[in-house]
Amino acid sequence: MASLQKVIQRPPVFWSVVSFLLLMQFCLGLYSARQLSVTHDEYWHLPVGFLSLETGRFDYDRLNPPLIRSWSALPLLMTVAQSGSPALSSDPADYGDAFLEANPESYQHYYFLGRCMILVLAYISGLLLALWTRDLFSSQAACFAVFLWVMSPNILASAALGTQDLAITGFFLATLYCGWKFAHLPSWKWALLTGIALGLAQLTKYTAILLIPVLVIQWFLVRYKNAEIQERPAKKTVLMRWGVLALSSLCILNAGYLFHGSIQPLSSYQFQSSELKVLTALPEFLQIIPLPIPRDYLMGFDLQRFIMQQSHPTFLNNQWEEHGFRSYYLYTMLYKLPHGFQFLIVIAIYSWFKQPHMLPRRTLAVLLTPVVLLIVIASLANNQLGLRYVLPIFPFIILVCAPLIDQLDFDQHKILSYLIIIAILSLPLSLRYAPDHLAYFNELAGGPELGDTHLVDSNIDWGQDLYRLQDYLNQHPMDDLKLAYFGTIPPGKLGIKYELPAVFRPVPGKYAISVSILQGRPYTLRRQDGSRYNLEHDALGFFRFFEPEAQLGYSINFYDLTPEDIARWQTAVMQANRSMLSP
Structure with a gap:
């Protein structure tokens, strides 16, 4: 050594x-x-x-x-x-x-x-x-x-x-x-x-x-x-x-901000976060003192703190x-x-x-x-x-x-x-x-295959596997795909044709579901035309009952639900309801 x-x-x-x-x-x-x-x-x-x-x-x-x-x-x-x-x-x-x-x-x-x-x-x-x-x-x-x-x-x-x-x-x-x-x-x-x-x-x-x-x-x-x-x-x-x-x-x-809005008094700001709202209670003679901080930086910091203070799933x-x-x-x-x-x-x-x-x-x-x-x-x-x-x-x-x-x-x-x-x-x-x-x-943790049972969002699913979905669809062409994608890029821009899934109840069909949404994450989905749809908490959670046919990367699951699969789910739900009602 x-x-x-x-x-x-x-x-x-x-x-x-x-x-x-x-x-x-x-x-x-x-x-x-x-x-x-x-x-x-x-x-x-x-x-x-x-x-x-x-x-x-x-x-x-x-x-x-x-x-x-x-x-x-x-x-x-x-x-x-x-x-x-x-x-x-x-x-x-x-x-x-x-x-x-x-x-x-x-x-x-x-x-x-x-x-x-x-x-x-x-x-x-x-x-x-x-x-x-x-x-x-x-x-x-x-x-x-x-x-x-x-x-x-x-x-x-x-x-x-x-x-x-x-x-x-x-x-x-x-x-x-x-x-x-x-x-x-x-x-x-x-x-x-x-x-x-x-x-x-x-x-x-x-x-x-x-x-x-x-x-x-x-x-x-x-x-x-x-x-x-x-x-x-x-x-x-x-x-x-x-x-x-x-x-x-x-x-x-x-x-870094090209000195834009660098010398502005505190009185010219309206803050949202509790930390910076305290500044508005300062004596008036202090509020007219120019701040040597870019306005966009201070407003951005205030917005970030305001968002962090809000409840978030x-x-x-x-x-x-x-x-x-x-x-x-x-x-x-x-x-x-x-x-x-x-x-x-x-x-x-x-x-x-x-x-x-x-x-x-x-x-x-x-x-x-x-x-x-x-x-x-x-x-x-x-x-x-x-x-x-x-x-x-x-x-x-x-x-x-x-x-x-x-x-x-x-x-x-x-x-x-x-x-x-x-x-x-x-x-x-x-x-x-x-x-x-x-x-x-x-x-x-069971590797990335089971990671979504512990953590979601940017820990495992940040929209990174859309190309894999595109490749999968090129190899397995289909006209009736239902997609719930956890990502900001509109899938339609990649030529992916799809509809949004029905919520809170499964119906037969072919589905691609991001694992964050699978675990119940509320999210704003993109429709085929790029418009937005607000998905409620656990609206597609029923997919956890089914085994995926394929896993695209580690963030998108592909399902092919048959009428028999739906019947099994309905039976399981009825049995669960009976057990909850029984003394």
Whole structure:
């Protein structure tokens, strides 16, 4: 092991290993990006980003900041893509509709280009993860951290989609890495870099607001009574450098919105969320002070908080809850993390208690602060739609596990070393479902085949298998398909001919049902002509009684119901009713 460590420490070898691993992730991501149909939120992210690049406006859809949407849409500027010039709409899917109408032959390719831009960010994030791990531990641990990054199906799933989830994960990592460097060496350089990273994170997703308290906590965790800190500038100098950090962050945030509406008084706003409504109760002399925040950012943050405060159907382990489950994300990680990764986490915890020097308490506290804070806040929210909401914790869990590779010692710690090797060797098995990383569930959960009995929505079914349905219909032509699709892209645009199923009662016929709807998710379906129909909760739940004839990917079930099947269902319902009425 000592000789291997010496070899990996050489910069050419180290960067070759890291680059090879990340290139493998990039290629797997390209495969998924090409195979999967446009997913739920992707449908409007790319068109809205393209509109912002064309017009310089950011009020088309304020629910997400503009950076990653515009970043994904950059390649479209070198094509003949058209935005469709839609009017402002309260339904962001209208922008996707206009984009499809304007680019009927090429829109799939344009979405693929947008996904490639997210894969670039995944590559850069992996490089940054390697840098921080090497600074904390060793070159060998850094290579291991990148290996864990590449072998994570959850990271791969988001890396291959044109959404903000992978990007905010990378910016969490970048901001806290720069903040860690700033805490150790509070120079003007690191104050500026931390502020830039924080500003870019704010332009990526509103979740990044959590980085502000985390940076402050990180500063005190690193510096409080730390004898290793040599440079201790005067308090005035420290405050000035924190001022540079805050000012540079605000400048980046405002520049991202082209300084539109950046200096407007509080009195000019009307807020919906309870958090920001508090501001309207401030004294009048405070409400006339101009806010150095873009108007579209503040209005979008208010809208996002308002939506998160509303009740929303959440599914966990065959149960629905309107106000979320406090244990939702713990179960999500129990089901969707590969067992090898879970085992490494357990070994890391055990090793830390046995050998605290492996990961100093101060460093452990720095790494776990964003993990604990994000999980707690997400668990208290009403709107719980998938593991992607806590994806930014992954780099920090990987950093906690990374020093395990330096503990391999078959002479002194034989059993521990073999356990680590077994866990490592099992990790590539989690990629066997490619390109279906989005639908990944571990063996404890029954794999992706049974994943929908535990979790739905973006955990398994985000509209990614519409191409598979199209291929299935090309191989098995039919004129009487009934379709209930959990996705925003109108299936009719792919030439799929269908009707909506009858609700609350089965009738003979051929059906394609998305598993989120199968489990009872209320949803707005698209008819053949693209118009919308509001499906009630569990309106098609009776399909759970029947065995699907085929499973298209892991998110769409195909059924061919006969009169005999309907008779069996009716008999089962009557028997259930009798048992309920009997004393």
